Amino acid sequence: MTAERCREWKELLGAHALGRLPDEDRAALEAHLEGCAACRAELDSLAEVAGLMPLADPERFDAAPAPPASLAGRVAAAVRAERRSHRRHRLRLGFAIGGATTTALAAIVLVIFVLPGGDSAPEQHVSFESLPADLHIGARLEPHAYGTEIHMYVKGAPSGALCRVFLRGPGGSRVSAGSFRYRWGDDSNAVLSAALDLSRTEAIGVRVGKRTFEAPVDPQPS
Secondary structure, three states: OOHHHHHHHHHHHHHHHOOOOOHHHHHHHHHHHHOOHHHHHHHHHHHHHHHHHHHOOHHHOOOOOOOOOOHHHHHHHHHHHHHHHHHHHHHHHHHHHHHHHHHHHHHHHHHHHHOOOOOOOOOEEEEOOOOOOOOEEEEEEEEEOOEEEEEEEEEOOOOOOEEEEEEEOHHHOEEEEEEEEOOOOOEEEEEEEEOOOHHHOOEEEEEEOOEEEEEEOOOOOO
């Protein structure tokens, strides 16, 4: 997981290490930590510091040193330089996107005229059975030339639970379709996709938190 996507979670790690994080935020953070080794490692280092804090004696600390007078000017100059750098980057990116857009349009035209149809099976609705009480999971699978589009429905999962969706093909191989996070009290509907063709799909699965549930798929529904 990228550092940018982890930024909001890392802001909660300190409070979590001190045991001061509200219950609703703690559940979501713990779900994130389950799948992010970087944040787990940072939490472990913070936990060591938090364990030593009760041993610190505030009366033995000296007054905080005053920052140098030139610090404010250096910070302002660094901010201005960073803004100029971002403006130049956006300008270069604009030109690059213009060329990439032309290439993408050509590729779309090629797909439209070269790939006739591509749907090898009709869509089908899948219901997950033998679920825990109050948990409901369903899916609608649609075949496409690029693979399978998955419309997932989840209700009653733990708040903040990360839901990872996959398709299982011949031989038990799994093809990831992506993930989404469940929020308590919501009827979560997510649209995902996997490269596996629906005609070769044997089952669909979703890992909710630490538990995995699967439902069979008919490769050639009537």
